[in-house]
Amino acid sequence: DVKVTQSSRYLVKRTGEKVFLECVQDMDHENMFWYRQDPGLGLRLIYFSYDVKMKEKGDIPEGYSVSREKKERFSLILESASTNQTSMYLCASHTRWTEAFFGQGTRLTVV
Amino acid sequence: AQKVTQAQTEISVVEKEDVTLDCVYETRDTTYYLFWYKQPPSGELVFLIRRNSFDEQNEISGRYSWNFQKSTSSFNFTITASQVVDSAVYFCALRDTGRRALTFGSGTRLQVQP
Numbered sequence: 001d002v003k004v005t006q007s008s009r010y011l012v013k014r015t016g017e018k019v020f021l022e023c024v025q026d027m028d029h030e031n032m033f034w035y036r037q038d039p040g041l042g043l044r045l046i047y048f049s050y051d052v053k054m055k056e057k058g059d060i061p062e063g064y065s066v067s068r069e070k071k072e073r074f075s076l077i078l079e080s081a082s083t084n085q086t087s088m089y090l091c092a093s094h095t096r097w098t099e100a101f102f103g104q105g106t107r108l109t110v111v
Numbered sequence: 112a113q114k115v116t117q118a119q120t121e122i123s124v125v126e127k128e129d130v131t132l133d134c135v136y137e138t139r140d141t142t143y144y145l146f147w148y149k150q151p152p153s154g155e156l157v158f159l160i161r162r163n164s165f166d167e168q169n170e171i172s173g174r175y176s177w178n179f180q181k182s183t184s185s186f187n188f189t190i191t192a193s194q195v196v197d198s199a200v201y202f203c204a205l206r207d208t209g210r211r212a213l214t215f216g217s218g219t220r221l222q223v224q225p
Contacts, residue, residue, distance in 0.1 A: 033212050040120070042202065042217040050211060058212060090156065092213075097163075097206075099146055100213055102156040 003027070006091050006103035013110050019078040021106050023091030030095065032074035034058075034066065037088040037105075046089075049074055081110045113138050115205050117216035124193055125224050132188045132219045134203030140164075143207035145179065145186045150200040150218070162186065193223045 007022035025032065031050050035043040035058075045058030047066040055066050063085060067075045074093075078085055086109050094100040114137040124130045136145065147159040160170060162179050170177045174194075178187045190197055200220045204213040 031211055035215075040217055042115075042117075042215040043213075044215075045212045048212050088154065092156075096211075097144060099158045099161050101158070102148075105154040107154075 004091055004093055004101050004103040006089075006106050008106050009104060011106060011108045013078075013081050013108065015082060015110055017078075017081050017110075019081050019108070019110075021076040021078075021089055021091075021108070023074045023076070023093075023103055024072050025074075025091075025093040025101070026072065027093060027101065028071065029093035029101075030071070031093060032068065033092045033100070034064075034074070034076045035090045035092065036060065037090055043090060046076065081108075083110050086110045113205050113207055113210060113214040115203050115214055115216035117201075117203055117219050119219045120217070121220040121222070123222040123224065126194060127192050128223075129189060129191050130193050130221065130223075132190075132201050132203075132221065134186045134188065134216060136184050136186065136203070136205045138205060138207045138209075140207035140209060143205060146204040146206070146213065147177065147186075147188050148202045148204065150202065152199070156202070159188075190221075193221075195223050195225055197221060198223045 004025045033048040034046040049055045049068040065077045089106045091103040092100040116135045143164045145162045148156045174191045176189045200218045203216045
């Protein structure tokens with residue numbers, strides 16, 4: 001069974017902390033994505049990666065960075081967490097034209 | 112630029128009613144894919160269907176059916192004889208050649224009452 005696994009379901013962090021969200025996929029997909037989901041806004045793309053060490057900004061990259069050192073792992077980094085980054089974060093992977101497979105989501109609260 | 116519009120924010124029906132979720136998309140590409148995902152309360156997005164731009168055949172899978180019409184740029188989703196387990200947020204999404212990522216609509220929350 002294909003799988004995308006996010007390291008945490010729930011996280012509570014303090015303002016100003018550096019936060020790491022980890023995502024691992026076991027399907028050998030070249031493309032990996034981080035989305036943010038907020039009520040009424042759907043899913044918005046933060047960053048994506050189409051190969052190891054390659055990354056591209058999505059629609060809302062400000063305040064975030066990413067790392068992809070291995071094909072199966074894609075990390076989202078909040079350099080200095082702020083309360084407006086409280087959200088649900090979803091990781092996904094896919095090949096060029098297949099459907100995307102999603103992780104279970106990480107609900108991050110920044111206090 | 113790509114855009115997906117799901118005008119229905121929330122729909123409430125009683126069990127066994129049929130319900131249609133609307134999706135309208137915009138793209139300049141002639142090659143693109145459309146998707147529907149379901150997000151139950153657990154939070155994980157579950158893939159339901161993929162349709163490419165060259166295949167306008169409607170699809171039926173059990174109680175689910177999809178109506179793809181290029182002439183109106185719509186890809187609507189119908190659930191027949193709805194059940195409480197269908198309660199979820201449903202997302203329509205688009206991918207074209209200009210963008211690797213999916214572009215999502217804002218989602219439609221479906222509540223099926225017993």
